[in-house]
Amino acid sequence: MDPSEGETVARRADVRIALWALAFRLFSAGLAFLVNIAFPDYQDQRFTMWGSPSPFWDAFVRFDSGWYNGIARSGYAYVPGGRSNIAYFPVYPLLMRLVGRLFGRSAGSFYLAGIVVSWAAFIVAALVLYRLARLDVPARRAERAVLLLTIFPFAFFFGVVYSESVFLLATLLAFYLFRTRRWILGGLSGAVATATRVNGVMMLPALAWVAWRRAGADRTDRATAAFGLVLAASGVATYSAFVFHLTNVAGGSHNPFEWAATIERWGYFPGGAPWTSLAHLAGRLLTHPYAYLTGEPMARYDVLNGVPALVVAMSVPFVWRRLGAAYGLFMLANLCLPLSSGQFEGLGRYCAVMFPFFIWLASIRSRGAVTAIVVAFAMFYTLCLALFTNVYPLF
Numbered sequence: 001m002d003p004s005e006g007e008t009v010a011r012r013a014d015v016r017i018a019l020w021a022l023a024f025r026l027f028s029a030g031l032a033f034l035v036n037i038a039f040p041d042y043q044d045q046r047f048t049m050w051g052s053p054s055p056f057w058d059a060f061v062r063f064d065s066g067w068y069n070g071i072a073r074s075g076y077a078y079v080p081g082g083r084s085n086i087a088y089f090p091v092y093p094l095l096m097r098l099v100g101r102l103f104g105r106s107a108g109s110f111y112l113a114g115i116v117v118s119w120a121a122f123i124v125a126a127l128v129l130y131r132l133a134r135l136d137v138p139a140r141r142a143e144r145a146v147l148l149l150t151i152f153p154f155a156f157f158f159g160v161v162y163s164e165s166v167f168l169l170a171t172l173l174a175f176y177l178f179r180t181r182r183w184i185l186g187g188l189s190g191a192v193a194t195a196t197r198v199n200g201v202m203m204l205p206a207l208a209w210v211a212w213r214r215a216g217a218d219r220t221d222r223a224t225a226a227f228g229l230v231l232a233a234s235g236v237a238t239y240s241a242f243v244f245h246l247t248n249v250a251g252g253s254h255n256p257f258e259w260a261a262t263i264e265r266w267g268y269f270p271g272g273a274p275w276t277s278l279a280h281l282a283g284r285l286l287t288h289p290y291a292y293l294t295g296e297p298m299a300r301y302d303v304l305n306g307v308p309a310l311v312v313a314m315s316v317p318f319v320w321r322r323l324g325a326a327y328g329l330f331m332l333a334n335l336c337l338p339l340s341s342g343q344f345e346g347l348g349r350y351c352a353v354m355f356p357f358f359i360w361l362a363s364i365r366s367r368g369a370v371t372a373i374v375v376a377f378a379m380f381y382t383l384c385l386a387l388f389t390n391v392y393p394l395f
Contacts, residue, residue, distance in 0.1 A: 009139075013130065013139060013143065014127055014130075016143075017126050017127055017130050017143065017146055018123050018126065018127060020126070020146070020147075020150070021122060021123045021126040021127075021146070021150065022119070022123055024150050024151070025119050025122065025123075025158075025159045028156055028159050028385060029056070029059070029060075029159065031382065031385060032059035032060075032156075032385055032386075032389045033055055033056045033059060035059070035385070035386045035389045035390060036055040036056070036058065036059050036389055036390070037055045039386070039390050040390070041390050041391045042390050042391050042392045042393075043391050043392075044391075045062060045063065045066070045391050047061070047066045047069075048061070049061045049107075049108040049111045049112075050106070050107050050108040051107040051108070057108065057111075059160075059389045060111065060114075060115050060159070060160045060161055061111050061114075061160070061161050062160065062388055062389070062391060062395065063391075063395040064088070064162060064395065065111065065114065065160065065161035065162065067085050067087075067088050068088060068092060068093045068096060068114060068161055068162070068163070069093075069096070069110050069111055069114070069161070070085055071085050071088060071090070071093035071096075071097075072093040072094070072096035072097040072100055072110040072113070072114070073097075073110050076090075076242075076246060078243075078246045078247055078258070080247075082265065083262060083265050083266065084262055086243055086246065086258060086259045086262050087259055087262040087263045087266065088163075089163070089195055089196055089197055089198060089200075089236075089239055089259075090195060090239055090242075091163070091166060091170075091192055091195045091196040091235075092114075092117065092162075092163035092166050092167075092196055095113075095117045095166065096110050096111075096113045096114045096117060096161075097110065097113075098113075099113035099116055099117055100112070100113035100114075111161055114161035115159075115160070115161060117165070117166065118158060118159055118160065118161065118162065118164075118165040118166070119159060119165070121158075121165035121166045121168070121169045122158040122159065122165040122168070122169075124169055125158075125165060125168045125169040125172055126146050126149075126150065128169065128172040128173055128176055129142075129145060129146050129149060129172055129355055129358075129359075130142050130143060130145070130146050131176060132172055132175060132176045132179070132355070132359075133145045133146075133359045133362065135176075135179060136323055136359060136363075137359060137362060137363050141362045141363055142359075142362070144361075144362035144370070145355075145358045145359045145361070145362035146358075147362075147374070148358045148361050148362055148373065148374070148377065149352075149355065149358040151374065151377045151378050151381050152308075152351075152352050152358070152377055152381065153304070153308065153348065153377060153380035153381045153383070153384045154308065154348035154349045154351065154352040154384055155352050155381065156381065156384065156385040156388060157349045157352060158352070160388075162349070163196050163197055164349055164352060164353060166192075166196050167193055167196045167197045167200065167353060168352075168353045168355070170189050170190070170192040170193035170196055170200075171189075171193045171200070171203060171353060171355070172355060173185075173186070173189035173192075174186050174187075174189040174190040174193055174203065174207060174232060175203075175206075175207070175210070175326075175330075175355075177189055178207055178210045178211060178214070178225075178228065179210055179214065181214055181215070181216075181221070181225075183211070183215075183221075183224045183225045183227065183228030184224065184227070184228055184231065186207070186228050186232070187227065187228030187229065187230070187231025187232045187234075188231055189232075190203065190204075190207060190228075190229075190231065190232025190233075190235070191231050191232055191233075191234045191235035191238075192235060193232070193235065194232060194233060194234075194235030194236040195235030195236060195238065195239050196235070198236075198259070198260075198263065199334055199337050199338070199350065200235065200236065201233065201236050202330075202333035202334045202336075202337055203232070203330055203333070203334070204229065204232060204233060205329050205330075205333055206326045206327065206329040206330035206333065207228075207229060207232055207326075208229055209325055209326040209329055210326045211225035211226070211228065211229060213326075239259070240256035240257060240259070241256060243255075243256055243257070243258050243259050244256035244258075246258075267343065268341045268343055269341055269342070270337055270338075270340040270341045271340055271341075272340045272341065272342050273340070274335065274336040274337075274339035274340045275339070276342065277306070277339055277342050277343070277344065278306065278309060278310050278313060278339065281302065281303070281306040281307075281310065281344070282310060284299075285303070285307075298393070301344070301345075301387075301392070301393050301394050302344040304348060304380075304383075304384060304387075304394060305344040305345065305346065305347040305348045305394070306344045306347060308347065308348050308351045309335065309338075309339065309344075309347040309348075309350070309351055312331065312335065312351045312354055312357050313335055313339075315331075315357055315360060315361075316328055316331050316332055316335075318360060319331060319356045319357060319360045322360055322363060323356055323359060323360060327356035327359075328356075330354075330356060331354050331356055331357065334350065334353075334354065335350075335351075335354075338350050345393075345395070346395065348384065348394070349395075361373060
C-alpha cells in the first residue's frame with residue numbers, strides 16, 4: 001500500500017472511531033434520561049447538578065461525583081482520624097477546576113466541566129486504544145476492541161463525573177508510548193495515571209517489563225527507559241508529598257500515605273488473599289444461586305461487580321499467551337489489589353479499564369462468539385446504566 005494511501009485509511013479510521021465514541025456517549029446520555037423519567041430513584045443522594053432536580057443532568061452526577069465536585073470547588077480538606085476527600089487523587093478534579101472556570105460560577109459549572117473532561121478523554125482514549133491494538137491485531141479487530149470496551153457493562157462510567165476516562169486515557173498512552181520506545185512521554189503519561197487513581201501504581205511492573213524487553217542495548221536508551229519508569233511513579237509520589245504537607249499543616253498524622261489510611265476508613269482493607277472473594281462468589285452461584293440472589297440485599301450488586309472480575313481473571317492466561325507478559329502482569333496487578341480487600345464494590349469499573357482484555361476478546365475468530373459477547377455486553381450495559389442512574393448501590 002502506498003504510504004499516502006495508508007495515511008488516508010488511518011485518518012478515516014480515526015474519524016470513524018471518534019464519531020462512534022461521541023455517538024455512543026450521546027446515546028447513553030439519552031438512555032439515562034429516559035430511565036430517570038421512567039423509574040423513581042432508589043435513594044436520595046442529597047445533591048444535584050444544578051441545585052435543583054434535573055432528570056437529564058442529574059444522571060451524570062451520582063455517588064463519588066459529589067466528592068470530585070467538592071475538590072474542584074474548594075480543594076482538599078484533611079479530617080484527622082475520619083473520612084476526607086484526600087482518598088480521591090487529584091488529576092481529575094483539577095481538570096474539572098480548570099475547565100469549570102470557563103463555565104462561570106454557577107452551581108453546576110464544575111460538574112459540567114467533569115462531563116466535558118470525561119467525554120473528551122474517552123474519545124481520545126478510543127483513538128489511542130485503536131492505535132495500541134494495531135500493534136497486535138489487524139485494523140478491523142482493533143476497531144472491534146474499541147467497540148467492546150465502549151459497550152462493556154460498566155463502561156457508562158466513562159461518560160459520567162468519575163475519573164475512569166482520564167485514567168483510561170493516561171494508561172493507554174503510557175503503554176502505547178512505552179511500546180513505541182518514547183520513554184519520557186510514556187513516563188509523563190504514567191505519572192498522570194498514577195496521580196489519577198490509586199491503582200495506577202499497579203501498572204509499573206508491566207511498564208517495567210515493556211522497558212526491559214524493548215529498550216535497546218544502548219546504555220542511553222536503557223537509562224532513558226529507566227527514567228521513564230521513575231517519571232511514571234512520580235505521580236503518586238508527588239500526591240503523597242502533598243498529603244504529607246496537608247496533614248502536617250492540619251496537625252494530623254504527618255503521613256504521606258494518609259490517603260491510604262483514609263481509604264481504609266471506608267472499609268477497604270487490602271492485603272488478603274485475592275482469590276478468596278471470587279471463589280466464595282463462584283461457590284454461591286454454582287450451589288444456591290436463587291437463594292443467594294434473592295436472600296441477601298447486596299447479592300445482586302455483588303454479582304454484577306464480581307462476575308466481570310471473575311471473567312477477566314479467567315482470561316489472564318489467554319491474554320498473557322496471546323498478547324504477552326506485560327499485559328498479563330497489568331491485569332493481574334490491577335485485579336489483585338481490589339480483590340485483596342474482599343470487597344466487590346467497584347470491581348466492575350476497575351475491569352472497565354482492563355484494555356488488554358478487550359484487545360484479546362477482539363482477536364477471537366468465531367463470529368458467533370463475538371456476536372454473543374456484543375449482545376451480552378449491550379444487555380448488561382443497559383441494566384447497569386439504569387441501576388446507576390436511579391442511585392442503586394452500583395458504584
